[in-house]
Amino acid sequence: MIYLDNVAGTKPDPRVVEKMLPFLTEKYGNPSAHFYPLGRESFQAINEARENVANLINAEPDEIIFTSCGTESNNLAIKGVANSFKYEGKKHIVISEIEHFSIQNVTAKLSNQGYKTTKLKVDNNGKINLEDLKKAINDDTLIVSIMHANPEIGVIQNIQEIGEVCKEKGVLFHVDAIASTGHIDVDVKKFNCDLLSLSAQNFYGPRGVAALYIKKGVHISPLFDGGYQENGFRSGSENVPGIVGLGEAAKIAKLEMVQYSKNMKYLRDKLINALKGMFSFLHITGDEKDRLPGHVSFWIEYIEGESILLWYALKGICAASGSACSSNILAEDEEDLAASHVLTAIGVPNDICAGSITFSMSKYTTESEIDEVIKVTPEIVNRLCEMSPYYKK
Amino acid sequence: MIYLDNVAGTKPDPRVVEKMLPFLTEKYGNPSAHFYPLGRESFQAINEARENVANLINAEPDEIIFTSCGTESNNLAIKGVANSFKYEGKKHIVISEIEHFSIQNVTAKLSNQGYKTTKLKVDNNGKINLEDLKKAINDDTLIVSIMHANPEIGVIQNIQEIGEVCKEKGVLFHVDAIASTGHIDVDVKKFNCDLLSLSAQNFYGPRGVAALYIKKGVHISPLFDGGYQENGFRSGSENVPGIVGLGEAAKIAKLEMVQYSKNMKYLRDKLINALKGMFSFLHITGDEKDRLPGHVSFWIEYIEGESILLWYALKGICAASGSACSSNILAEDEEDLAASHVLTAIGVPNDICAGSITFSMSKYTTESEIDEVIKVTPEIVNRLCEMSPYYKK
Amino acid sequence: MAKGPYSDKVMDHFMNPRNMGEIEDANGVGEVGNPACGDVMKLFFKIDDNGVIQDVKFKTFGCGAAIASSSMATELLKGKTVEEVLELTNNAIVEALDGLPPAKIHCSVMAEEAIEAALKDYYKRIGKDPSIVDEMKAKIKNRVKS
Amino acid sequence: MAKGPYSDKVMDHFMNPRNMGEIEDANGVGEVGNPACGDVMKLFFKIDDNGVIQDVKFKTFGCGAAIASSSMATELLKGKTVEEVLELTNNAIVEALDGLPPAKIHCSVMAEEAIEAALKDYYKRIGKDPSIVDEMKAKIKNRVKS
Numbered sequence A, B: 001m002i003y004l005d006n007v008a009g010t011k012p013d014p015r016v017v018e019k020m021l022p023f024l025t026e027k028y029g030n031p032s033a034h035f036y037p038l039g040r041e042s043f044q045a046i047n048e049a050r051e052n053v054a055n056l057i058n059a060e061p062d063e064i065i066f067t068s069c070g071t072e073s074n075n076l077a078i079k080g081v082a083n084s085f086k087y088e089g090k091k092h093i094v095i096s097e098i099e100h101f102s103i104q105n106v107t108a109k110l111s112n113q114g115y116k117t118t119k120l121k122v123d124n125n126g127k128i129n130l131e132d133l134k135k136a137i138n139d140d141t142l143i144v145s146i147m148h149a150n151p152e153i154g155v156i157q158n159i160q161e162i163g164e165v166c167k168e169k170g171v172l173f174h175v176d177a178i179a180s181t182g183h184i185d186v187d188v189k190k191f192n193c194d195l196l197s198l199s200a201q202n203f204y205g206p207r208g209v210a211a212l213y214i215k216k217g218v219h220i221s222p223l224f225d226g227g228y229q230e231n232g233f234r235s236g237s238e239n240v241p242g243i244v245g246l247g248e249a250a251k252i253a254k255l256e257m258v259q260y261s262k263n264m265k266y267l268r269d270k271l272i273n274a275l276k277g278m279f280s281f282l283h284i285t286g287d288e289k290d291r292l293p294g295h296v297s298f299w300i301e302y303i304e305g306e307s308i309l310l311w312y313a314l315k316g317i318c319a320a321s322g323s324a325c326s327s328n329i330l331a332e333d334e335e336d337l338a339a340s341h342v343l344t345a346i347g348v349p350n351d352i353c354a355g356s357i358t359f360s361m362s363k364y365t366t367e368s369e370i371d372e373v374i375k376v377t378p379e380i381v382n383r384l385c386e387m388s389p390y391y392k393k
Numbered sequence C, D: 001m002a003k004g005p006y007s008d009k010v011m012d013h014f015m016n017p018r019n020m021g022e023i024e025d026a027n028g029v030g031e032v033g034n035p036a037c038g039d040v041m042k043l044f045f046k047i048d049d050n051g052v053i054q055d056v057k058f059k060t061f062g063c064g065a066a067i068a069s070s071s072m073a074t075e076l077l078k079g080k081t082v083e084e085v086l087e088l089t090n091n092a093i094v095e096a097l098d099g100l101p102p103a104k105i106h107c108s109v110m111a112e113e114a115i116e117a118a119l120k121d122y123y124k125r126i127g128k129d130p131s132i133v134d135e136m137k138a139k140i141k142n143r144v145k146s
């Protein structure tokens, strides 16, 4: 199997799993139980993890809150400030057209509470225009929320410049760094951000644990009310093994990221170059320079994404597609199928089931795996073109 | 070490951990990735877990939503119906005085949205009076939320009868079964409930995963907005290993609960009888008949809970206390210390730092461990009494 | 291996589509599209003088379900008379494929519509009013109902 | 072993409290309580004719921090004169214990208050106005400030 859907989750690093195991077996204490060693060990373990996560993104440990997934972090960030007494009155939110559902749908939900959202357009490479951002921010603006890197088209935004605009304008700034953390430099001080989301499963940590950076002084209203955990920002018994895993993943990323990202970039560029030479009707999506290491995305005219995915799968290659047909196979109704809003935002024709594909590599991806992708792709594309009523030789 | 704080979390069953392991190592696929086997395996695994959880509580698989902790389940249940369009207008909630913070503080938060809460009193054994319940429910009542078993004093409510009252009155009924599931019979049909919370860490599953039963036809507004996961009731990438662990824990509980609970009851009664014979000023809390297997709770006059806890810990015994002094040792301020609302509700003098202790056993607790507790308790109590200005021989 | 979204039958027809291609001298061609998701299905009929489908081929732009539905439809059509062809409902295609996910049922509907379109084209070519197809279809539906 | 909420010093005094008990013929007894959490601390002084603390004992109802603060206070008091005793602040007790969690600082404050109460009782018994203690305390505080 050649796994190239790492934006959907990476294989946990074996060192991460090893570090977690004691907390699934012998170290089962509740971190709130301070009066016996078993509880204190758990408490110490999550604080060690907190330090490692803080260290990775240049934050302080007490600015890190653990959550259960990237979606929770994003919800907590946006709903948290929207519902905080501290920012009452401000009712405008700025996001981009290519934010994840866990941002898009949150702002949609907040419209019930009178919030208005401006969605910044992106150019054909997926990038936000700073002038647009400046124009979008007004006196009513509460927060700007922008993705650092997009998992579908790999584009990396100029987060530092965006952060400067937000600082100048005096609005809160949230960065969705779920697709970027552990792959490229994420630094809350450089970014000038107030909130930042990251998730373990996206950089060799376990599924089911994520974090939210909350800058000292920034206030959020919690999503969960209950006991004293996480300083009251996130009540509920902690996922100790998961948090330990996230901490270890952060520690490893801090040490090894530069090296493995370099390798991934090499493979990415090799694959992109090969794909570009194959078919005139294959189009790379997302910025080619400012893009995630190991991220290759494209769409093909004449053929449809789900069919391509299925064929790759038959060849043992795991990939993703933003085509409507592959969007929500469990839906009860075709109405619930929708082409990726990211692709339509960058101008991929949305009246057709775009033949879009995303390959996302990991530090475990090898050159021979990429060579195999390069080998099978023409077969698959030719086969489907042959079947297509649109394709003319 | 003698671990008797199982209400704060149990040691995961080794079979649970074994079942989880592949999903931390080789089976790392995203369950939303339906187009390659690695994703489908994860999808199938969480559905198998869903069946096992449903089976344990006599529900249907599609009535089970996975969450990250008991607190999330409770928040999702109460805020979910409060914010659902379906029940708009009803603004009254009924709970008891001895609900967990994750219910108490949710209703407190909802008061900002105009919700009123009636807190039912409990008698000295911790039980709710059905007549009080009937009187509390009015035309404005949206939901009744009652704990099946209380983790601090072990009392089990007559949930079936409470469910009948709710059904008669036509109000929604949520059961917080976090402390009871996996220990005693939990049956959503018998309980006539619309929502029910349970958590893995309370019955030999891993930390960081829980579930909410939502009866077919009941509508909740999600806490997290985002992608398509969990039918839209709970967006966010799933904690696959955790969910698999919860499923296995449910499967084991279904098969073995009756037997291990019988053993725990024997040890419970042995310990209670021994304690009652030791000191005239030691008082068992909670109903003696309707109580969790393996649950022993009491308070001692003249001496303070944290001191008792610390001494037990020095003897290698892990226990819990509801005393103010032991409540929130991480607080920045003594104002944040508070005696347990559960103990004050059942009439334990709240003007003193009650010397309360909770022992909660697991299926792994042995008789020799209980004998050790019986042995060291008089030493500890005598020692602290000697030091107490209240105690007179 | 864990079960995928598609049945083995669907996967078989997806991997080994039957009757894929065009018929140069087709005398009935139907093309339908699904605006919701952009699928396009094109059917080519070669119908003989007795009104029997001698040959049928398809070209499809679409997902696995669309390709499999097209392929299965051609298999079910070959050798049938025009009347029999119209009796082929999307349900029959779904059944023959051992089921489709709910969100993909529309792919089988598209196949049924493509058959109608191709037949209409055929009638037009032989100088008949293509609306005869609608009438025949309505009759069949009434028969099924009663 | 992971570090607990209390320092080793606190745990040592908790496990092996110094000067625990009552003094039958005490000539200064102070009892103070914390209404917030119910702690009660009782100090017994045996003060000789030169105003030197010959013996001191305590009884405490309270948490680990309260017991350790009491115990540490008695250690720091023995052999001191009345004036020296009043200079003992709660901070000194906290320091001597290698720190206390923020929420438990009040336990050391209670110890300081118990000392004052015991001294007032002593002055009352020897026929002096106990408010002299407040004056002495105020003087010390001013000295510290300036």
Ligand SMILES: Cc1ncc(COP(=O)(O)O)c(C=O)c1O
Residues within 6 Å of the ligand: A235, A236, A237, B007, B008, B069, B070, B071, B072, B074, B100, B102, B147, B149, B150, B151, B176, B177, B178, B179, B199, B210
């Ligand atoms: C009855 C009850 N409800 C709610 C909770 C909160 O669950 P969690 O700590 O998993 O968030 C607990 C915790 O043990 C509990 O016992």
Ligand SMILES: Cc1ncc(COP(=O)(O)O)c(C=O)c1O
Residues within 6 Å of the ligand: A007, A008, A069, A070, A071, A072, A074, A100, A102, A147, A149, A150, A151, A176, A177, A178, A179, A199, A210, B235, B236, B237
């Ligand atoms: C940029 C981005 N934001 C948010 C999310 C949602 O996170 P999760 O799926 O962990 O809930 C993802 C998912 O991969 C993501 O890539």
